[in-house]
Amino acid sequence: MQIQIRFIPEQTAYLGPELRPHFLLEKWKIRGSALAAFVGPCEVKTGDLVDWEDRLENDFIRAKLMVHFLGEFFGISLSEGVLYQRLFMATAGAEISRATGKPVSRDGDDLFWFDGKDPRKLSVSIVTASPVSVLLHAGINLDAAGAPVKAAGLFDLGMRGLNPSDSTAPSSAESEPITALVMRILELFQAEVASIEWACAKVRPVV
Numbered sequence: 001m002q003i004q005i006r007f008i009p010e011q012t013a014y015l016g017p018e019l020r021p022h023f024l025l026e027k028w029k030i031r032g033s034a035l036a037a038f039v040g041p042c043e044v045k046t047g048d049l050v051d052w053e054d055r056l057e058n059d060f061i062r063a064k065l066m067v068h069f070l071g072e073f074f075g076i077s078l079s080e081g082v083l084y085q086r087l088f089m090a091t092a093g094a095e096i097s098r099a100t101g102k103p104v105s106r107d108g109d110d111l112f113w114f115d116g117k118d119p120r121k122l123s124v125s126i127v128t129a130s131p132v133s134v135l136l137h138a139g140i141n142l143d144a145a146g147a148p149v150k151a152a153g154l155f156d157l158g159m160r161g162l163n164p165s166d167s168t169a170p171s172s173a174e175s176e177p178i179t180a181l182v183m184r185i186l187e188l189f190q191a192e193v194a195s196i197e198w199a200c201a202k203v204r205p206v207v
Contacts, residue, residue, distance in 0.1 A: 001033055001075065003193050005186040007179065008038035014068045016048030016061075019137050021130035024072055035071040035088075035136070035189060037182050042066045042124070042139055050128045061124050063153070064145040067182055071136035078127070081134035085109050085127045087192055088138060092185050096122070096140070099181045100157040111140070113152050120144075120152035142178070154178060 008028060024030040044061040046054075069088070073081060086109060093111045097104040104122065105112050111122040125138040141153035161178035 001073065001193055001197055003071075003073065003190055004030055004032060004034040005190050006030060006034065006036045007182055007186065008036055010038070012038045012040045012068070014040055014042045014044070014066065014070075014137070014139060016044040016050075018070060019050065019126070019128065019135050021072065021133050021135065024070065033071075033073045033075075033133075035069060035186060037067060037069050037186055039065065039067055039142070042068070049126075051126055060148060061139075062146040062148060063139070063141050063143065063151070065142040065153070066139040067142060067154075067178070069136070069138040069140075069185075073134045073136070074132065076134050078129045078134055081127045081129070081136065082109075084134075084193070085125060085136055085138070088136070088185075088189050089123065089125055091188050091192065092123070092138070092140060095181060095185050095188065096154070096157070099177070100154070100159060102157050109138075113157060115152065115156075118150055120150050120156075121147070122152055122154075154181075 006028065024034050024036055028036060030036060042061055042063045046058050046060050049055050049059065073084065089109050089111060090106055093104045093106045096111070102113060109125040112119040113122055123138060123140050127134060127136050141147070141151055143155055144151035144153040159178050159181070
C-alpha cells in the first residue's frame with residue numbers, strides 16, 4: 001500500500017466527528033490511503049468517543065493544542081489497522097525522544113514522559129473501522145492544558161516552533177523544530193508501510 005502524507009498548514013480543531021470515511025478527501029482533496037497532520041485544539045465529548053471502554057467511564061479528551069494525525073487506509077482489516085497504530089506510535093515516540101533528548105515510553109497505543117515524579121501522558125490515539133476503510137487518529141500534545149489526566153506536551157519537553165500564546169499553525173523558519181519532527185514522523189511511517197508491502201511482495205511461496 002502506498003500512502004500519501006501531508007502536513008496541513010491551516011489550524012483545525014479536532015472534535016471527534018472528523019474520524020469518518022472520506023474526511024481527508026472531503027476536507028483537503030486527499031485521495032486514497034493517506035495520513036495527514038494538522039495543528040489545533042482538541043475537545044472530544046463522551047458521546048463522540050468511539051472507544052467503548054472510555055465511553056462507559058464517561059471520559060472525554062481535551063487539550064489546548066495538539067498535533068493531530070488523521071489517517072484513512074483502504075483494503076486492510078481492523079487488526080492490521082491496530083498494528084499500523086502501534087507502529088505509528090512507536091515511531092512517534094522514538095522521534096520525540098530523539099528530538100528532545102527526553103525519555104519517552106510507549107504503553108500500548110499511548111506515549112508517556114516521566115518528569116521525575118510521575119508519568120505524564122503525551123498522546124491520545126484510536127483506530128476504528130468504517131464500511132469502506134480503517135480510520136486512525138493520534139494526537140500528540142503541544143500544550144496539554146485542560147487535559148482530564150496528568151499530561152504533558154512537547155512545549156513541556158522544550159520543543160518550540162509553534163507559538164503557544166496564539167496557537168498559530170506552523171508558517172515560518174522558527175517553526176522548524178516541531179514541523180521538522182512532524183514531517184519526519186510522517187515520512188518514516190510512510191516508508192515503513194511501503195517496506196511492509198515490499199516485504200510481502202518479494203518472497204516466493206512455500207508449499
